[in-house]
């Protein structure tokens with residue numbers, strides 16, 4: 001009897017699981033359901049498309065033929081509305097009931113709107129899909145003024161799009177710096193200066209009180225939390241994600257701002273797995289539950305889930321150090337591991353455009369941010385994977401070149 005594998009979501013997590021399952025189980029039934037109208041594309045690159053720097057074609061990863069060739073049943077434009085874990089079935093918005101033996105939930109998240117007046121006006125954008133990118137590219141190429149809200153990794157993409165498209169934009173941030181959970185002011189100032197070089201003005205200790213609209217209901221400006229008016233024909237908001245789990249509400253699957261899974265991507269319900277941005281997974285290196293929104297992590301979780309779904313027992317473990325890079329500036333930027341967590345940190349400035357910050361938990365390196373010089377990233381990722389006790393050796397770790405032999409011995413051999 002063939003096993004029916006049903007995958008919800010055709011992002012990188014779902015698609016990587018489908019590929020893994022097909023390779024490991026040539027006879028299995030594999031169905032992938034996505035509410036988007038196009039198969040997997042490179043979500044990382046849609047910002048370059050929205051900047052006007054890339055055409056559409058290189059952003060696609062898989063054509064529909066890719067699924068046909070692998071005998072994977074791809075359902076585009078199909079929204080999952082509910083799951084019944086007793087009967088092991090999935091309902092879709094076109095009224096179909098699909099039975100599964102193994103289910104993978106890889107439906108990611110949806111950007112949250114701001115709870116302020118006029119936040120759904122025309123011309124106010126959120127950014128997650130290729131369709132969003134097409135709208136943003138078109139509108140940004142026409143607009144002269146704009147505001148961006150959300151001082152994180154997605155907000156800065158929107159700011160950079162404004163810069164590239166010649167929108168005279170103000171970037172409103174709640175605190176005194178960009179990504180205040182991972183950067184101190186020393187590192188953030190380099191980013192602020194680079195934003196100004198792109199033509200984007202950072203505005204600190206700010207936020208949106210409400211949007212103003214014109215007679216056609218199109219955004220015309222924003223009143224910030226200090227009562228200041230900002231002219232804006234274009235507005236973009238990136239203040240977090242709601243995880244797409246509403247179809248699991250009536251099931252016993254454990255939810256906690258995402259789906260709770262172990263290090264094998266298993267939920268608490270038999271035959272139900274989850275992978276990608278929406279997991280609250282057990283991180284075996286951190287030794288605690290964690291969440292991570294990055295392409296590489298989602299891809300690896302999909303592969304781990306796929307192997308375990310086929311093996312029917314834990315055959316693979318998610319043990320991974322994620323990275324996230326920003327390529328909008330003259331200098332490179334990379335965050336790795338978990339730069340917003342930990343109980344200790346160390347930082348050093350090397351030049352006007354070179355800075356490093358490292359975070360530690362219980363004396364072990366768990367993450368960091370590199371600005372300007374990424375040459376040590378492999379060494380740092382290795383130290384994290386080796387779980388070395390290095391918290392009392394921060395001077396060595398802040399040397400321009402890290403001497404791995406000079407550090408305390410690894411706790412875990414690679």
Ligand SMILES: Cc1cc2nc3c(=O)[nH]c(=O)nc-3n(C[C@H](O)[C@H](O)[C@H](O)COP(=O)(O)OP(=O)(O)OC[C@H]3O[C@@H](n4cnc5c(N)ncnc54)[C@H](O)[C@@H]3O)c2cc1C
Pocket residue numbers: 008009010011012013014033034035036043044045046047078079080081106107108109127128129154157244247275276277278292293294295296298323324325326
């Ligand atoms: C603009 C942008 C830039 C980014 N840049 C970077 C970067 O530089 N580096 C990096 O590492 N990461 C980056 N990321 C994050 C990265 O893209 C995500 O971490 C990754 O795509 C998550 O993959 P996923 O498969 O978990 O979820 P998603 O890619 O969100 O895929 C989930 C899929 O499920 C579908 N779905 C949702 N609900 C349902 C439903 N009810 N029924 C059917 N289908 C449903 C969605 O439509 C979607 O296609 C960026 C993200 C964005 C938006």
